[in-house]
Amino acid sequence: xxxxxxxxxxxxxxxxxxxxxxxxxxxxxxxxxxxxxxxxxxxxxxxxxxxxxxxxxxxxxxxxxxxxxxxxxxxxxxxxxxxxxxxxxxxxxxxxxxxxxxxxxxxxxxxxxxxxxxxxxxxxxxxxxxxxxxxxxxxxxxxxxxxxxxxxxxxxxxxxxxxxxxxxxxxxxxxxxxxxxxxxxxxxxxxxxxxxxxxxxxxxxxxxxxxxxxxxxxxxxxxxxxxxxxxxxxxxxxxxxxxxxxxxxxxxxxxxxxxxxxxxxxxxxxxxxxxxxxxxxxxxxxxxxxxxxxxxxxxxxxxxxx
Amino acid sequence: xxxxxxxxxxxxxxxxxxxxxxxxxxxxxxxxxxxxxxxxxxxxxxxxxxxxxxxxxxxxxxxxxxxxxxxxxxxxxxxxxxxxxxxxxxxxxxxxxxxxxxxxxxxxxxxxxxxxxxxxxxxxxxxxxxxxxxxxxxxxxxxxxxxxxxxxxxxxxxxxxxxxxxxxxxxxxxxxxxxxxxxxxxxxxxxxxxxxxxxxxxxxxxxxxxxxxxxxxxxxxxxxxxxxxxxxxxxxxxxxxxxxxxxxxxxxxxxxxxxxxxxxxxxxxxxxxxxxxxxxxxxxxxxxxxxxxxxxxxxxxxxxxxxxxxxxxxxxxxxxxxxxxxxxxxxxxxxxxxxxxxxxxxxx
Amino acid sequence: xxxxxxxxxxxxxxxxxxxxxxxxxxxxxxxxxxxxxxxxxxxxxxxxxxxxxxxxxxxxxxxxxxxxxxxxxxxxxxxxxxxxxxxxxxxxxxxxxxxxxxxxxxxxxxxxxxxxxxxxxxxxxxxxxxxxxxxxxxxxxxxxxxxxxxxxxxxxxxxxxxxxxxxxxxxxxxxxxxxxxxxxxxxxxxxxxxxxxxxxxxxxxxxxxxxxxxxxxxxxxxxxxxxxxxxxxxxxxxxxxxxxxxxxxxxxxxxxxxxxx
Numbered sequence: 001x002x003x004x005x006x007x008x009x010x011x012x013x014x015x016x017x018x019x020x021x022x023x024x025x026x027x028x029x030x031x032x033x034x035x036x037x038x039x040x041x042x043x044x045x046x047x048x049x050x051x052x053x054x055x056x057x058x059x060x061x062x063x064x065x066x067x068x069x070x071x072x073x074x075x076x077x078x079x080x081x082x083x084x085x086x087x088x089x090x091x092x093x094x095x096x097x098x099x100x101x102x103x104x105x106x107x108x109x110x111x112x113x114x115x116x117x118x119x120x121x122x123x124x125x126x127x128x129x130x131x132x133x134x135x136x137x138x139x140x141x142x143x144x145x146x147x148x149x150x151x152x153x154x155x156x157x158x159x160x161x162x163x164x165x166x167x168x169x170x171x172x173x174x175x176x177x178x179x180x181x182x183x184x185x186x187x188x189x190x191x192x193x194x195x196x197x198x199x200x201x202x203x204x205x206x207x208x209x210x211x212x213x214x215x216x217x218x219x220x221x222x223x224x225x226x227x228x229x230x231x232x233x234x235x236x237x238x239x240x241x242x243x244x245x246x247x248x249x250x251x252x253x254x255x256x257x258x259x260x261x262x263x264x265x266x267x268x269x270x271x272x273x274x275x276x277x278x279x280x281x282x283x284x285x286x287x288x289x290x291x292x293x294x295x296x297x298x299x300x301x302x303x304x305x306x
Numbered sequence: 307x308x309x310x311x312x313x314x315x316x317x318x319x320x321x322x323x324x325x326x327x328x329x330x331x332x333x334x335x336x337x338x339x340x341x342x343x344x345x346x347x348x349x350x351x352x353x354x355x356x357x358x359x360x361x362x363x364x365x366x367x368x369x370x371x372x373x374x375x376x377x378x379x380x381x382x383x384x385x386x387x388x389x390x391x392x393x394x395x396x397x398x399x400x401x402x403x404x405x406x407x408x409x410x411x412x413x414x415x416x417x418x419x420x421x422x423x424x425x426x427x428x429x430x431x432x433x434x435x436x437x438x439x440x441x442x443x444x445x446x447x448x449x450x451x452x453x454x455x456x457x458x459x460x461x462x463x464x465x466x467x468x469x470x471x472x473x474x475x476x477x478x479x480x481x482x483x484x485x486x487x488x489x490x491x492x493x494x495x496x497x498x499x500x501x502x503x504x505x506x507x508x509x510x511x512x513x514x515x516x517x518x519x520x521x522x523x524x525x526x527x528x529x530x531x532x533x534x535x536x537x538x539x540x541x542x543x544x545x546x547x548x549x550x551x552x553x554x555x556x557x558x559x560x561x562x563x564x565x566x567x568x569x570x571x572x573x574x575x576x577x578x579x580x581x582x583x584x585x586x587x588x589x590x591x592x593x594x595x596x597x598x599x600x601x602x603x604x605x606x607x608x609x610x611x612x613x614x615x616x617x618x619x620x621x622x623x624x625x626x627x628x629x630x631x632x633x634x635x636x637x638x639x640x641x642x643x644x645x646x647x648x649x650x651x652x653x654x
Numbered sequence: 655x656x657x658x659x660x661x662x663x664x665x666x667x668x669x670x671x672x673x674x675x676x677x678x679x680x681x682x683x684x685x686x687x688x689x690x691x692x693x694x695x696x697x698x699x700x701x702x703x704x705x706x707x708x709x710x711x712x713x714x715x716x717x718x719x720x721x722x723x724x725x726x727x728x729x730x731x732x733x734x735x736x737x738x739x740x741x742x743x744x745x746x747x748x749x750x751x752x753x754x755x756x757x758x759x760x761x762x763x764x765x766x767x768x769x770x771x772x773x774x775x776x777x778x779x780x781x782x783x784x785x786x787x788x789x790x791x792x793x794x795x796x797x798x799x800x801x802x803x804x805x806x807x808x809x810x811x812x813x814x815x816x817x818x819x820x821x822x823x824x825x826x827x828x829x830x831x832x833x834x835x836x837x838x839x840x841x842x843x844x845x846x847x848x849x850x851x852x853x854x855x856x857x858x859x860x861x862x863x864x865x866x867x868x869x870x871x872x873x874x875x876x877x878x879x880x881x882x883x884x885x886x887x888x889x890x891x892x893x894x895x896x897x898x899x900x901x902x903x904x905x906x907x908x909x910x911x912x913x914x915x
Contacts, residue, residue, distance in 0.1 A: 407748070534767060541762050543748040547740075548740075551738075551742075552759060553731055553763035554732075593750075597751075
């Protein structure tokens with residue numbers, strides 16, 4: 001009997017410790033104040049449900065609107081273009097350097113920031129007393145995780161979970177389709193640009209992951225990060241498909257861009273050019289770590305496997 | 307030759323009433339700084355009525371947001387502009403004196419290139435390793451500056467004497483070398499590129515009270531020291547040998563001015579990035595106004611430099627708000643034509 | 655004329671700029687108070703170098719310079735400047751100081767960096783400008799006045815430094831005829847009245863002859879002859895050093911040799 005009582009006590013004790021640990025890193029809906037560790041390794045304490053959110057990156061804006069927090073967003077950056085409603089939100093300026101005065105004047109209770117080149121602005125924002133949640137998704141998995149975190153931090157974890165489930169399903173569908181395609185049947189893909197100098201995404205980039213997941217073979221897969229490559233490299237790799245991501249400023253120039261690519265010296269023998277498999281895509285689907293990455297993934301699958 | 311001591315001092319030819327000029331400049335300059343600061347405090351992305359600003363200065367609890375903007379953003383920025391403007395102008399004037407070259411600026415001896423390289427390395431590292439380095443950027447810049455200071459000093463010793471030419475050449479060489487390294491770093495970066503370029507063009511938006519506290523003492527003490535070397539600098543402008551004949555130890559003077567000036571510049575540049583043209587143009591304006599006597603010219607440069615930078619910074623942050631222009635661009639756009647105009651006036 | 659006090663003693667001085675070519679060899683002489691010692695010789699004979707060594711800018715490789723009884727290498731640069739002042743050949747001035755400010759710089763060795771200058775400093779500067787007839791130039795920009803005017807200002811500056819030994823390097827080169835003799839007279843007067851001692855490098859042999867109490871004739875870094883103008887300026891010495899045979903006549907009133915070409 002004594003052993004039984006003791007073990008029950010230990011059990012209850014362990015249970016209490018476990019549940020308090022869980023609540024420390026993740027909270028139920030409406031459970032404020034909550035503390036979370038963001039992608040900079042800092043502990044952020046959110047006192048109550050955020051009502052005025054500023055997004056300092058277009059990708060973060062898309063995340064916020066996708067989860068349904070659009071009406072709580074009070075500030076976005078200059079080049080915000082999606083969704084439509086986001087373009088009507090007040091602009092806070094460039095992504096870097098951040099205009100502290102403008103941000104302060106909008107009285108945010110949460111700032112959703114991006115790591116990368118915004119990293120050095122974060123300490124200043126925190127110094128001024130703002131809650132800054134920094135996310136740095138480097139993969140699809142990270143992006144989905146960030147979606148969940150943002151939803152939780154803003155008090156609507158269920159919406160986040162729903163969205164993530166939805167997106168995961170779509171991703172898994174693509175994955176299973178692609179697993180049926182043999183390696184040799186997967187096309188060699190080159191991601192180019194509209195400039196003379198060729199910068200292409202290599203290992204560790206979101207774009208590279210998307211290409212691989214959607215059943216393509218990135219010719220720059222073995223190169224680290226975003227690299228500058230020479231035209232010879234591309235010619236040698238003989239890609240079957242060329243993808244050119246463009247932004248709003250190049251809209252309407254698709255045929256001109258295709259012509260320029262086709263006429264680049266030394267590239268006339270590239271399969272993609274001979275078969276005119278040059279595809280112009282919306283760059284926002286591939287550069288922004290948000291829900292539309294999955295749209296991008298599906299688009300690539302279509303292009304690669306018709 | 308008998309001389310009557312009954313005549314008032316002002317009648318004596320040779321009396322240059324430099325003290326009177328100096329006091330006038332200090333009074334005028336200080337009032338100018340205060341006035342310009344108060345006026346520019348009213349400008350910003352967020353419209354705050356002057357009356358409100360006035361009441362917020364005395365009682366900061368009235369409106370938390372606006373108070374934050376005034377006390378944590380605008381005032382630190384203006385204060386940093388004062389310190390940076392004064393520092394750059396004083397060192398620019400002192401370097402022009404020590405090198406006997408009106409085209410010298412505070413960056414000519416290569417210290418700024420070192421700071422720039424340090425900062426760019428810091429930015430690149432920060433991007434690859436993460437968040438914690440962000441606050442240490444000034445430390446990277448300062449270390450880089452000290453390193454280049456060391457290099458310049460060592461390379462100038464190789465020449466026959468520690469003469470002005472030797473130092474100048476060493477500084478120019480180090481400048482080129484580090485600039486080349488920076489260019490390579492820029493070419494290898496993609497996301498950090500923007501941050502690096504912004505740093506290279508000067509940025510006062512990151513000013514906060516912490517930084518101001520760190521920077522104030524080196525700048526004020528350093529500038530006061532440079533002011534005290536004014537007579538020696540006057541002598542040096544007659545020529546290296548002439549100065550020696552007047553009892554000025556030119557070798558030691560050069561080292562002192564170069565070292566103190568570089569420390570001042572390194573301190574400022576580590577926090578503000580490279581703000582150009584101020585150190586080149588303002589001493590000329592000062593000379594035009596009060597003459598080349600360093601005893602008056604250097605303090606005048608400091609005061610005018612402060613005013614100049616406050617104005618440039620205000621312009622940089624309101625002209626296409628909420629986007630900011632790097633302040634180095636503004637000082638160049640204003641400074642370059644101004645400098646050409648001043649040069650023409652000299653030759654007329 | 656008696657010259658009681660020895661201001662300067664140059665003892666067996668050797669100097670070389672680059673280590674193998676000797677610019678000066680075994681130079682020895684002394685200078686007494688109130689004397690005007692002229693240094694003459696062809697280009698490259700070491701005249702300017704000798705002046706630089708005496709003023710302390712260059713250190714002799716071998717030998718000693720003794721100024722007022724003490725070895726020059728014990729003097730700090732500042733201390734030297736209180737006893738010795740120099741008028742160089744025309745130099746380039748970096749900034750647009752006024753002439754009076756330049757003259758005033760002659761007082762720098764004496765001005766305390768903390769207390770600043772005194773009324774006496776201004777008085778001395780003014781006096782120096784009056785003596786050199788450069789007072790009218792007071793307010794003018796030193797970079798804009800003529801070479802001759804500038805030279806007078808620099809002489810004034812050197813006098814404002816109240817030296818005991820004044821070193822001149824071709825101080826009359828830019829001066830008009832009238833000023834040449836005015837300066838000379840002025841300096842001679844200072845010699846007598848204030849006990850100033852002068853060492854001057856001359857290119858103009860005739861001027862050297864008129865001005866100097868004694869002459870040193872340098873030849874390729876060595877002293878060819880030292881003595882009165884009569885002793886030094888003769889056909890034999892000049893032929894040996896300059897390679898031409900000059901015609902010498904006696905100055906009508908001053909009884910010193912003059913060279914006619």
